[in-house]
Amino acid sequence: MNTTTLCPWRMQVHHITQETPDVWTLALIDHDFYRWQAGQFALVRIGNSDEVRAYTLSSTPGQSRFITLTIRYIEQGKGSGWLTRQVKPGDYVWLSDPQGSFSCEQHPASHYLLLAAGCGITPVMSMARWLHSHRPETDVHLIYSVRSPRDVIFAAELQALRPWLKLTIIAEQRPEAPMLAGRLSVEILARQVPDIAQRTVMMCGPQPYMDRAESDVRALGAVQVLREQFTAAAPVEVEDNGVRYHLSSASQQLKSAAFPASWSLLAAMEQHKLPVEAVCRAGVCGCCKTRVVSGDYQTSSTVGLTEEEIAAGYVLACSCQPAGDIELA
Ligand code: FES
Incomplete structure (x- = not known):
């Protein structure tokens, strides 16, 4: 394609x-x-x-x-x-056609906690507007992390959605009242969202932010936790036919499963329900970017990957053919 x-x-x-x-x-x-x-x-x-x-x-x-x-x-x-x-x-x-399952329409709930950092506000803002208009009975709390007050995107719109929208903004630098200072933390989550375990959590932001936020919200009892996922960051252990894939998951839960050695890495990940976005399946869109930590493989496309990323082991899973045991980050 x-x-x-x-x-x-x-x-x-x-x-x-x-x-x-x-x-x-x-x-x-x-x-x-x-x-x-x-x-x-x-x-x-x-x-x-x-x-x-x-x-x-x-x-x-x-x-x-x-x-x-x-x-x-x-x-x-x-x-x-x-x-x-x-x-x-x-x-x-x-x-392209619209893509992705990070949508409140696909994950209906009565109570949401929306977490966004930086430009991660974009899908969250879209959903907040939609919920306000189509599901006004929904309870929505948004915690938005920014570097400084001038980095708040959609500031006027967010204020206009109050008080329907429970809004907490956290600024790392020069916070202005009523913003909180610092970064999202388990303490802030526990204090601001005491009913977090009853909420569907949807988050979008840089990978380290989402890793930390997911771990924190789960520690506080949240069960329904969804991330925006343009790229793959999946882990698990899979083996078969002499080919072993060791993919460590964010939750560090390992699982073993079998699949033909001739499959692409993407096919193996999808078969075992690992979170990976794939749109073109032809090494064009870059959605299935995944990092291989060790092992031999061949690639048929590296479109969109920088020299540094390739050197660091990033591959397009749809265009990656493992040649033996490999380990994914
Ligand atoms: S799915 Fe598009 S590059 Fe792999």
Whole structure:
């Protein structure tokens, strides 16, 4: 599958809004009927290249004239650099079908705890708007972690959703009242969300943030815990036919299972229900990025991986053929 097939939705940029010093929202006009769920993402074709990147659809179905992508500029980031520095109103961008299961529509609950850090607010904001509009009886507490007050994305909208939305903002630097100072911690969670065990927890942010947050919310009794997962970070132990996969899971629970040695790493992970996103299955979209710690394997595509990532053992699971025992991070 090439990027043209993968991203068939042509949308025109209507306007671009700067949200914070390094975050911009692109408002896109959809001339066709594009149906997505709050919290989902899309792959965006980067210029005329063969590369795509995944971005949350930050607008909410039925509530905005435009489909929006809210993007943080990352130094040397090819996708974010193109979208935030080169694309102008009037230009066209190409999107894939909506992707992902990180959506409150797919995980209905009466009580949510939404956790977001930095740009991780984008799917969370989309879901908060949707819940406020379509499920106003829902109890929603959002804890949003930022570097400083000026990094709060959607600040006015978040305030407008109060008091329906229970909102806690944590700023690492120069917090302004009523923000909390520091970082998300088990103490803050216990104090702010005493009924956490009854809530469905949905989180989005950098991987280390989500690792820590998941461990903390589970320690406090949360059972339903969902992460936005553009990339794979899965662990477990699987073996068969002389090929052994040792994948350690975030919870460090190990499991063994069998699968044919000829399978791709992605097929093995999916067979054993390891959390991995796969969209193109052809080494194009980059969604199935996974890190191999040790072992031999061959790859048929490394599209989107940097030299540093390849050197560190990152592979695209759909395009990785293990040649023996391997261990995943
Ligand atoms: S699923 Fe797209 S690169 Fe693997």
